[in-house]
Amino acid sequence: MDKLIILEARDIVKNFPGVRALDRIQLQLQKGEVHALVGENGAGKSTLMHILGGVYKPDSGDVFIEGKKVKLQNPYHASQEGISVVYQELSLVQNLSIAENIFANRQPLKRMKLVDWNLLYQKTSEVLKYFNLEIDPRTPVKELSVAEQQVVEILKAISYNPKVLILDEPTSSLTQIETKLLFKNIKLLKEKGVSFVYISHHLQEIFEIADRVTIFRDGKYIDTRNISEVNEEQVVKLMVGREIQNMYGDRNSKIGEEYFQVENLSQDGVFTEVSFSLKRGEILGVAGLVGAGRTELARAIFGLEPFSEGSIRLNGKVLSIHSPGDAIQEGIAYLTEDRKQQGLFLKMSYRENLIAPDMKRFIKGMNILDESKITSFAEQSQKQFKIITPTIFQKVRNLSGGNQQKVLLSMWVGINPKVLIVDEPTRGVDVGARREIYKIMRDLTLSGVGIVMISSDLPEVLGVSDRILVMRGGRIVGEFNQNEATEERVITCATGVGKVNILT
Amino acid sequence: MSQREQTKNHRNLWRSLTEIHEFMILFIIIGAVILMTILSPIFFTSGNILATLLSLAIESIIAIGMTVLMVSGGFDMSVGSTVGFTGAMAAMLMVRGTPVILAIMVGIGLGVLIGMGNGLIISKIGINPFITTLGMLNLVRGLLLVITKGKNITGLPDSFKILGQGKFFNVQYPILIAIILVIIGDFLLRKSQFFRQNYYIGGNERAALLSGINVSKMKVFNYALVGGLAAFAGIIMTARLGAASVSAGTGLELRVISAVIIGGASLQGGEGTVAGAFLGTLLMALIQNSLTLLGVDVYWNTFVIGTTLLVAVMIDTLSKKRKGLL
Structure with missing residues (x-):
């Protein structure tokens, strides 16, 4: 030594x-x-x-x-x-x-x-x-x-x-x-x-x-x-400082029927003929290497980029989404992978961040914001999501990474989405906060919300998802049920090396 | 509550007041008013106060729109030219017999169009606001010179001049109009959901987009608002002077932007209030008035305005650094 x-x-x-x-x-x-x-x-x-x-x-x-x-x-x-x-x-x-x-x-x-x-x-x-x-x-x-x-x-x-x-x-x-x-x-x-x-x-x-x-x-x-x-x-x-047990939480045992379908979605040179469906209360993991087109797919569903072909259906109705505003109207929420650059308003308070995706809900006539309604909503949300901050007026940039991620999650869960798309939900987040984030996602599935979870963290994909899609080169190249997925199979499928059993 | 806690609370209240930018400027203004009242017998007379307010009416009307725009991270160099152009166009129409109300509406409409032009170029094509509006500054001023052939326009109807020269209980209309608009503007930017969206856009444009805010629509609206307010200010200015000058509003953009920044806005966006911007214009007008009353050579005016801007921004930046915000 x-x-x-x-x-x-x-x-x-x-x-x-x-x-x-x-x-x-x-x-x-x-x-x-x-x-x-x-x-x-x-x-x-x-x-x-x-x-x-x-x-x-x-x-x-x-x-x-x-x-x-x-x-x-x-x-x-x-x-x-x-x-x-x-x-x-x-x-x-x-x-x-x-x-x-x-x-x-x-x-x-x-x-x-x-x-x-x-x-x-x-x-x-x-x-x-x-x-x-x-x-x-x-x-x-x-x-x-x-x-x-x-x-x-x-x-x-x-x-x-x-x-x-x-x-x-x-x-x-x-x-x-x-x-x-x-x-x-x-x-x-x-x-x-x-x-x-x-x-x-x-x-x-x-x-x-x-x-x-x-x-x-x-x-x-x-x-x-x-x-x-x-x-x-x-x-x-x-x-x-304590033992963490059951990190990923228990899977929802009451997964419902298919209610959200993406059909033959294509964007030139980015992703091709992507089709998948989501069931009520299900967490659908999307694995793949960086550059496989996963984030681009999510952005297209959310109306940030146009897609050249294909359709999106929710509860049987074909959606016409041209902007994030349209997607939010339809009850689709998207948590970006880049919380600091694209997700949060770092210079603004927790309270102000929270209402950003759905400000219209807090109007009390004449387009005037109802400040006391916002404050009580923020206080309740802070408790529900266990966000550690001295007050709801604290600027978000002063919070830790894990808390910032919980703020982002609370913003989007706050709009009562029908479909939640999360992109790298625990990147740069510590073990304790990570477990809480999984817990929030699980609770949401119990109320019948389906979650699409894009993640490059394989243990997370395997531990959280009910079903796993694998993307490579802009296409869906594999689908695994939770009980048949292993780290090796998913990697092999994502990198395109070797043969795997692909469910279709 | 113990006495110690009480003093602590008082101190916290004091500290939180001084942390609000508007109060800092208000204290400076009050200090300057007290000092000037002692130094000059003319200062605290209604005549002088009204003259000072009249001199800042035009700027403070434009500053309302400029604040909204700068909160959203935008910026407009073309307002001075818009003031000159729209004032002259309305004047030309009136001289040729167009009804006063219609001429005013057309003038404001032209200002809105100029602003929309800026907004569309900036948000749809993606050209930087400084370059776009600098181009517009010259374009609009040039157009004014071409149309008027460089001549001033006189012979305006009295029913129009009353807008700039009329009085209500001895207070000129432009002062009243400016104060009413500032109050409305401050209220809307603080309270209304539509205008609050600008803080989100200025705070993080990409996050605002992801939050479903229609960023490009807001931008076009903001530039149109500044254009419309600049046009209205230009028309009031023409009415006050009783004539439209081809050089009206030259250099006004820099005074307005300086005032808005002194009032707490930043070029990065996300901060600022209309009340702050009004106090900024008030402080600048007060300094100019004081220099005149104290018999300082008028040539010092511009120097002092520049110094005020730099000192205000430096104090603000240093206090943010001390609090670890930068």
Whole structure:
């Protein structure tokens, strides 16, 4: 155990107005290890990462790099000291090329301080090979998929030749294949002596890649364990402080008749002849890789994009939906996968967010909003969805990720939908809040609402769904009943590798 | 309740009042009024107060629409030209014998059309509001010069001039019109479901779209509203002056936008109130009036307006940063 400690955080305290985000936190990182950092949302992982990255300054406590005490002044200083951070939010310049993003401010120069473009592109091609990416380094970042952008972000961090690389949820928008490549590269860099702090909600990943794990809870240090000496349940228990049983809840035993049908829906070049039906009280999982056309399908049903062919029927009636407003009128609700950019009004209060999809319901004549009706609705909704906020007037951006997701869910359950489409309902959400979200969905199915759940989280798809559709390349390529679906079968079907039994 | 809790509550009330942007400006205005009353014997006379209010009537009418627009994340540079154009068009019609009411309606209609043009280009084609309305600024002013051949229009009927020059208990009509419109505008933007949608659009346009708000319809409406109000303001201005000048309203857009920003709106959208914007125009008019009364060279006016805008925005930004909101 007497390995060199490359990075140490000792007794770090950080206060924000009204909260102690970090309370005498510890973290010891050994040279050449992958050290997982886990905890629920609000446990203090991101705050610590921002301190190690030089973004925040601690109120007290010290950071040591190779035994030497350092006071990190800013992100540039941290990278000079050998700490590189990949944040969850992408920070790329969309209009600039891959090469200029990776080597931002460090472009190779020739005479007269002019940029040596040839050398720049050559160096970029070399790093792109780490991820088997055959893309022209001159491609503007805005033309890349989110997954590719995430890879560019990681390559940018690697290109600094850091001693310590901190990764915050690096796989949140990666497909399985890219995740595998990321792990391969982490292992390669590890052999070269690079150390990693790896933050993730996906415990499976942690058990695959990490050597040790440190657990935070409510801003406090709980424990550090060797990965080989713990199992998933033990880690969850340490994170949550209690045991989580029956994570996904009990399936609705009273699934009714088919009432919502999508027939031969096509959108040129995006998805083709998609047909499926939904039963009352059923949760229909939609699995598939990123880019399989699942989100686009949901957006088309919700009236955000036109579809070229096909029809949508609810209770036997063909719907004519040309805008989200039409869809809402018909009782279709859609929870976007991108809650911060597209789902929530972060600068507005919980109360104001809640009524956004259905403001007209709160009018008391003459188009004037009934403020007291809104307030009592918001207070009742806050209780029902267990949203942790000091008041309903709190701005949504001050809430934790799990609470924000519950806000989004309460907005849409609030319109009393007949059909609920959820897209990645628990992305970036911790175990505790996740369980509550499943509970809310289950309760809704008991009242006869059918739910279409798009998810890239396989354990979630398998654990929650009554039936599973698999999409690949814009088509539905498989359907499984809950009792016949296994992780392997769904992956095989989603990637198109090997043969599977397909129900039709 | 213990005494300590009571003082704490008082302090909280005070703090929450100062956190409301409008109150901050109101305090500054009250402070300036008290100071000027001491410094200048003419300041607190009804004549001076009415003259100051009259000078801001035109701006505050346009500021109502501009606030609604800026709350939704929009922006209009063309209002000054619209003021000049519509005032002159209404005047030309009247000189040629068109009934006063009809001429006013046509003038306002033209302003609405200019605004709809802006709104359609911005929301349907997707051109940035600054560039669109900058183009419209020149287009409309140019059209005005072409139609009038650069000549001012005089000889307006008295029944029209009364709109700008008439008085009710010694208060000029433009002041009354502006105050009534500000009260209505503030009420609607605060309370009505239709206008509240603008806060959602300005707060997060994509989320507003997903929430079923008809974003492009709202945008076109907002630009049409600003255009219509600018036209109405231009017509009142023409009535007040008794003539339409081809340079009327030049540079007005920047004064209106400055006032709305001083009043608490931001270019990002999602915040601002009509009452705040009115206080912003009031503060600017007050400063100008004070400088005149104190005998400061008029050439300082523009400098002081610029300084006021920068200081107001800096105070606001710094206080948000301190509260960790930025």
